[in-house]
Amino acid sequence: MKIVVCLKQTPDTEATIKLTADKQGIEEQNIKWVMNPYDEYAVEQALRLKEKHGGETVVVCMGPDRVTEAMRTALAMGMDKGVHLKDDAFAHSDATGTAKALAAAIKPLSPDLILCGRQAIDWDMAQVPAILAELLDMPQVTVVAKMEMGADGKSAVCNRRIEGGEEVVEVKFPAVLTCDKGLNEPRYASLPGIMKAKKKEIKPLGLAESGLSANDVGKASSKVQILEYLPLPERPPGKVFKEQETPDMVKQVVKLLREEAKII
Amino acid sequence: MDFDLTDEQKAIRELARRFADEEIAPSAKERDEKEIFPDEILKKMGPLGFLGGPIPKEYGGAGLDYIAHAILTEEVGRACSSVRTTLSVHISLAQLTILKWGSEAQKKHWLPRLASGEILGCFGLTEPDTGSDAANQKTTALKKGDRWILNGAKMWISNAGKAELAIIFAQTDKSKGAKGLAAFLVERNTPGYSTRDIHGKLGMRSSNTGEIILEDCAVPAANLLGEVGQGFKVAMSGLDHGRYSVAAGSVGLIQACREASVAYAKERVQFGKPIAGFQLVQEMIARMRVSEDAARLLVYQAGHLKNRGRPDTIATCIAKYFSTEAAQQAAMDAIQVHGGYGYSNEYPVERYLRDARVATLYEGTSQIQQLIIGRHETGISAFV
Ligand SMILES: Cc1cc2nc3c(=O)[nH]c(=O)nc-3n(C[C@H](O)[C@H](O)[C@H](O)COP(=O)(O)OP(=O)(O)OC[C@H]3O[C@@H](n4cnc5c(N)ncnc54)[C@H](O)[C@@H]3O)c2cc1C
Numbered sequence: 152m153k154i155v156v157c158l159k160q161t162p163d164t165e166a167t168i169k170l171t172a173d174k175q176g177i178e179e180q181n182i183k184w185v186m187n188p189y190d191e192y193a194v195e196q197a198l199r200l201k202e203k204h205g206g207e208t209v210v211v212c213m214g215p216d217r218v219t220e221a222m223r224t225a226l227a228m229g230m231d232k233g234v235h236l237k238d239d240a241f242a243h244s245d246a247t248g249t250a251k252a253l254a255a256a257i258k259p260l261s262p263d264l265i266l267c268g269r270q271a272i273d274w275d276m277a278q279v280p281a282i283l284a285e286l287l288d289m290p291q292v293t294v295v296a297k298m299e300m301g302a303d304g305k306s307a308v309c310n311r312r313i314e315g316g317e318e319v320v321e322v323k324f325p326a327v328l329t330c331d332k333g334l335n336e337p338r339y340a341s342l343p344g345i346m347k348a349k350k351k352e353i354k355p356l357g358l359a360e361s362g363l364s365a366n367d368v369g370k371a372s373s374k375v376q377i378l379e380y381l382p383l384p385e386r387p388p389g390k391v392f393k394e395q396e397t398p399d400m401v402k403q404v405v406k407l408l409r410e411e412a413k414i415i
Numbered sequence: 416m417d418f419d420l421t422d423e424q425k426a427i428r429e430l431a432r433r434f435a436d437e438e439i440a441p442s443a444k445e446r447d448e449k450e451i452f453p454d455e456i457l458k459k460m461g462p463l464g465f466l467g468g469p470i471p472k473e474y475g476g477a478g479l480d481y482i483a484h485a486i487l488t489e490e491v492g493r494a495c496s497s498v499r500t501t502l503s504v505h506i507s508l509a510q511l512t513i514l515k516w517g518s519e520a521q522k523k524h525w526l527p528r529l530a531s532g533e534i535l536g537c538f539g540l541t542e543p544d545t546g547s548d549a550a551n552q553k554t555t556a557l558k559k560g561d562r563w564i565l566n567g568a569k570m571w572i573s574n575a576g577k578a579e580l581a582i583i584f585a586q587t588d589k590s591k592g593a594k595g596l597a598a599f600l601v602e603r604n605t606p607g608y609s610t611r612d613i614h615g616k617l618g619m620r621s622s623n624t625g626e627i628i629l630e631d632c633a634v635p636a637a638n639l640l641g642e643v644g645q646g647f648k649v650a651m652s653g654l655d656h657g658r659y660s661v662a663a664g665s666v667g668l669i670q671a672c673r674e675a676s677v678a679y680a681k682e683r684v685q686f687g688k689p690i691a692g693f694q695l696v697q698e699m700i701a702r703m704r705v706s707e708d709a710a711r712l713l714v715y716q717a718g719h720l721k722n723r724g725r726p727d728t729i730a731t732c733i734a735k736y737f738s739t740e741a742a743q744q745a746a747m748d749a750i751q752v753h754g755g756y757g758y759s760n761e762y763p764v765e766r767y768l769r770d771a772r773v774a775t776l777y778e779g780t781s782q783i784q785q786l787i788i789g790r791h792e793t794g795i796s797a798f799v
Binding site for chain 1: 434
């Protein structure tokens with residue numbers, strides 16, 4: 152069984168995001184980059200499937216040089232090798248451009264299964280896997296919280312999280328699955344894993360080798376134009392209630408928690 | 416000179432940082448309070464290779480270089496000094512000593528089991544009446560046929576109550592003094608071997624410390640580690656590694672003090688502004704940062720010598736002396752920054768101080784480190 156995991160490197164969830172002066176992007180210098188947290192579930196799932204059914208696991212990632220760090224983390228967790236879509240031409244691709252590039256890298260691998268995170272925690276669009284499935288003409292199951300391999304080894308039964316419950320779907324391979332929290336407990340990379348990872352292959356794939364043209368990807372192809380990014384509004388100062396009767400203050404607090412904060 | 420870490424060293428820092436934050440730090444307070452040994456954490460560390468980092472792969476270790484080994488130790492020390500102590504003894508004092516002095520058969524037999532965490536190791540040098548003057552061992556070893564009969568007691572031994580294997584130092588011939596010493600690999604299940612836990616420690620309360628009692632303990636001749644007469648050298652080479660690990664752990668502790676102090680100082684408001692804005696508070700934070708960097712560089716300098724296989728005893732003593740004293744100062748300052756709140760265990764800094772306290776005592780007190788450095792500088796031994 153051949154499994155491809157699509158991986159994205161995103162800012163750490165705890166990173167403080169600052170906008171560039173022209174509001175067209177974010178300051179990247181002081182950001183700590185990590186593997187997109189949802190992609191960890193995809194990597195873990197790929198490793199578990201390989202441990203049980205054998206085969207090969209390949210991690211595919213698009214981005215500048217720094218993304219190899221996230222790829223090495225996946226390799227240290229146990230993935231076999233990587234393909235790194237690396238070309239200035241890929242920069243500023245929208246979801247369609249990104250999916251086209253990934254599809255170009257994945258197609259020659261003829262995988263049985265493609266695993267992605269349910270969404271990347273930076274832009275939160277959750278579009279790439281869906282477009283990828285269309286481009287590769289594969290079925291897709293999104294937001295998978297449980298996966299059972301079929302007895303034939305060529306299909307799976309997946310539970311999807313939906314509003315208020317779960318949907319159970321059977322899917323035939325090759326397919327694209329997006330992985331949600333709860334699907335598994337991602338492992339830590341091990342020290343021997345880290346030492347082995349440095350010897351594993353990460354194949355760079357430029358625009359020319361991908362078979363795409365400059366019009367397919369990057370800013371040129373982007374159907375989405377970002378006008379500007381806005382910073383999060385400053386957190387309003389806390390409200391303090393004092394010097395009143397306690398029951399009165401409790402009433403006011405409960406009212407505000409309900410109507411303004413909307414948390415109860 | 417290259418001050419950049421390699422990609423692997425960075426990845427190891429990242430892995431260790433995450434593991435320390437997610438798996439070690441959350442339980443540190445409770446383990447300290449209730450004197451709970453970190454069995455569960457060790458169980459998770461084993462499969463990740465954390466319990467045999469610098470041991471070569473052929474003996475079941477991860478084959479880390481000594482800088483990477485220090486980085487991992489720092490991160491563990493940042494989260495919990497008790498877990499770090501357990502590792503310092505298990506890896507540096509026990510395994511690295513066997514790696515250096517063990518026969519091929521001894522290394523093949525013991526190292527994979529220790530490095531995987533299947534069993535824990537300990538290092539029995541200190542005795543009730545023998546501390547800094549370590550050459551003055553009262554424990555005796557007498558050869559009887561193909562066995563050595565050990566009698567005596569070891570005191571303040573980390574991991575004593577948990578270890579399946581102890582390196583025990585003993586005197587084979589009193590008339591020879593230090594030249595009569597020998598080291599032995601003693602298994603817990605040897606008849607005549609028993610341990611007693613020590614409770615009520617000021618710090619390192621989640622680490623296990625105990626006494627080892629040896630009563631006509633018959634050890635096979637094949638378990639002699641090194642040769643008769645080499646015992647003191649075996650002990651000192653073990654301490655070269657143990658002190659390195661303590662120093663690295665202390666760097667992590669200083670970092671923990673700095674991070675806790677910076678976070679608290681930015682939030683605590685007095686006189687209408689965060690206390691981080693007061694120069695006298697910044698002075699303490701600056702001191703922590705400077706000693707953290709200086710200690711780290713001293714550790715990496717000793718690590719570099721270890722990687723090159725060059726003599727590192729003095730560099731390691733310097734790193735251990737500086738880092739452990741600086742860690743104590745940093746913990747004192749951290750409590751000062753926290754004010755009264757730092758005095759309660761609602762914040763971790765009081766534990767940092769109690770834990771830091773022992774590091775200037777064990778593996779050679781600060782005075783002993785000074786005497787070793789002083790002897791090196793003057794050519795005159797002040798020990799006798
Ligand atoms: C928590 C803990 C864990 C430990 N773990 C281990 C372990 O795993 N294995 C092990 O073998 N030991 C271990 N020890 C023992 C530790 O190494 C000794 O406590 C240490 O070596 C000091 O010996 P001592 O306590 O007998 O003090 P002493 O040697 O009696 O020293 C008392 C004081 O006198 C000073 N002093 C002594 N001689 C001189 C001198 N010549 N010049 C100037 N000052 C001097 C010392 O610096 C110290 O201030 C541990 C101790 C503790 C507290």
